[in-house]
Amino acid sequence: MYDLPIRQLTVVSVHRPTPRTARVTFALPAGEFALAGPDQQVKLYFPRPGQDRPELPEPAPGQGLMDWYAACQAVPEQHRPWMRSFTLRAHDAELHTVDVDFVLHGPTGPAARWAARAEPGQVLAMFGPSPEFARPFPLDGDGPLLFACDESALPALGTLVEALPAGTRAHAWIEVAGPEEHQPLLGFGELTATWVHRGDAPPGQRLLAAVRAAALPADPAAAWLAGEAGAVRALRRHLLTDRRLPRSAVHFTGYWRRRLTQDDAPTPADLADAREILGRNS
Template sequence: MTMPVTFVEVVEVHRITPRTARITFAAEELPDTVGTTPDQQLKLCFPRPGQREPRLPARQDDPMGWYRAYLALPEAERPLMRSFTLRGRRPGTRLVEIDFVLHGDTGPAAAWALRAAPGDRLGMVGPSALYAPKVPFAEAAAAADWVLLAGDETALPALATLVGALPEGVRAYAWIEVADRTERQDLESRAVLAVEWLYRDGAAPGALLAGAFRDRALPGGEPFVWLAGEAGAVRAVRRLLVERHGVPKAGIDFTGYWRHRLTQDDAPTAEDLADARERSAGY
């Protein structure tokens, strides 16, 4: 199984909230499987200063060969890489939509998105079925008594695709932390979905999400839980659900998308490594 590696070109930039840009890209190549399932993860490659477009690693037959090829590029030419979730694909086309959280002119992705215009080019690695969950989301949701999804604005692209994939009649709850009321987004779902928005209004990132379940009574039965967002907040929510509410670890799918005051280029902390071990063990 090869990992898709291709160039993508900006076709349209749309500010869907004051702090979120939805950018439509035309991909030079795109497998038919892209956009057919929710929560598809990919990586975008950003050009180095002075480059019009990034230099991409050569495609490899080995699924992880692309990463070895990436590391083999001279550091001065190696593209800056960040992880994203596919927000959608326009049916019958090679057009894909990816949401960018505009959190300032600091990181390479947000800085690029603030200035993105039609014709700009990036590289895209993935999505790949290699990283699909062993049990499809809709199947796991249908087997549970109810579904809980929780995250911050960085989790919204994935969360929106997940609630859109929920089968009709499934009872689902979503808790979403965002900067303020202007960052709300409409969520479409066939499920019986209740959404609670948590507005930071200047509070520290993750603080409201981490505290949302401390004294909250949850429905009875066994849920399927999906958590994503700031790593410390995800860790705190997961701990509360397990220790206070008795949710089995095996019923929680969790991912720390970002770390407060750290970037993807910084080394993993001891807690990051512990989370990775638990995820790989299937908890």
């Protein structure tokens, strides 16, 4: 049993790496904080209208995750904070801050609405990083690595690229709205990045076409897929069926769903994905 990693975060600064991305730097409260590796996922909690910070139950010493989550669900809906999943883009151990990138995809979602108006002094809550969310991806295999994602997974991809061992070959296909959304991907590995511009096409359509048309390297060690859930499933089917990659070599996560939010119930396809991911990590 371990104390639940629940913290309050205070906004220090906000800037726009691209027109559709807000990078928010948060000050961490006093205490120990370290990242176990790249692609560290957290849950962020956003206040309801009229609140200056999210209303969450205080965790008891040694309380289990499910008991605390049940206490959260017991908060009346009009007061219960919205929850969304994110990857920490960076951690500055000296300044004791973390960076989180928000995709500003429109005014409809609570996270995008909050990020579009974020300013220093505002407060969110964070659960994690935690072993509950860990999905390690092997970066030290014998062959080249494959990455394919959209902009929602670009923060995670950035941390993975930064963690590549020197000399490791990697190929990435990244779908974004247009050329103005490119971001630098820096590390010690040998990365070949292909930027795919969505334009007015449905999410994932041009990313899938680009991967299908690509001359993939022989004998890739592993593949990492993340982004819109339906596009991720199509990419995975392509790699397993057409490219004959072993099932165990293809790591995948649906970050978001067209026309559905994290507040909506999982679909049968979502549940099937979750069962496979849980089976792999168990």
